[in-house]
Amino acid sequence: MKYKEKYYQLHRTEMIENSKNHYRDYKQKHRQYTKKCQRKLKKWVVDKLGRKCARCGLISEFDCVYDLHHTKDSKAEKWRTSYLRFRFFVKWRKENNIPKGVFLLCSNCHRIIHMTKIE
Numbered sequence: 001m002k003y004k005e006k007y008y009q010l011h012r013t014e015m016i017e018n019s020k021n022h023y024r025d026y027k028q029k030h031r032q033y034t035k036k037c038q039r040k041l042k043k044w045v046v047d048k049l050g051r052k053c054a055r056c057g058l059i060s061e062f063d064c065v066y067d068l069h070h071t072k073d074s075k076a077e078k079w080r081t082s083y084l085r086f087r088f089f090v091k092w093r094k095e096n097n098i099p100k101g102v103f104l105l106c107s108n109c110h111r112i113i114h115m116t117k118i119e
């Protein structure tokens with residue numbers, strides 16, 4: 001029997017346990033890292049769009065207050081999932097440009113606009 005196989009047989013449970021722990025830690029770290037990246041990108045987008053609600057003029061230091069609204073003719077139309085949205089953010093950051101038709105709104109105004117269906 002090869003040394004590797006022997007080693008595995010002797011330390012099987014330990015090795016499985018180790019890889020489980022490693023995966024769990026990695027998952028947690030990965031999640032934290034993605035969150036950090038997404039927050040950074042959101043901050044960039046909010047700052048780039050003037051950090052002010054386009055409807056009511058609300059100014060806030062908190063990025064979570066703001067939503068992005070886009071008109072139907074804007075190129076950012078297909079951002080149904082948060083993953084796709086962040087792909088757009090990455091692209092805009094790279095090009096240092098946000099396409100026309102994307103507006104910064106506070107979440108209240110965003111809801112009101114969608115309820116009344118005014119663009």
Ligand SMILES: [Zn+2]
Pocket residue numbers: 053054055056057058105106107108109110
């Ligand atoms: Zn507003």
